[in-house]
Amino acid sequence: MNFARAPWNNPALNALIDMCKAMRKGVKNYGLVHGNGGIGEIQGVAILERMYNK
Structure with missing residues (x-):
């Protein structure tokens, strides 16, 4: 959980970046x-x- 509300400590944001x-x-x-x-x-x-780029 992101108690500090810091973007670098947000699992959902990190998962989105990895995806x-x-x-x-x-x-x-x-x-x-x-x-x-x-x-x-x-x-x-x-x-x-x-x-896809066309």
């Missing part, structure tokens, strides 16, 4: 990151799709 890196490398075409919201906060899900 984006994997998608940019071409390892994954789709991704899903879930943020549990901590203590009493709102939960969220980010669904990602790799876009």
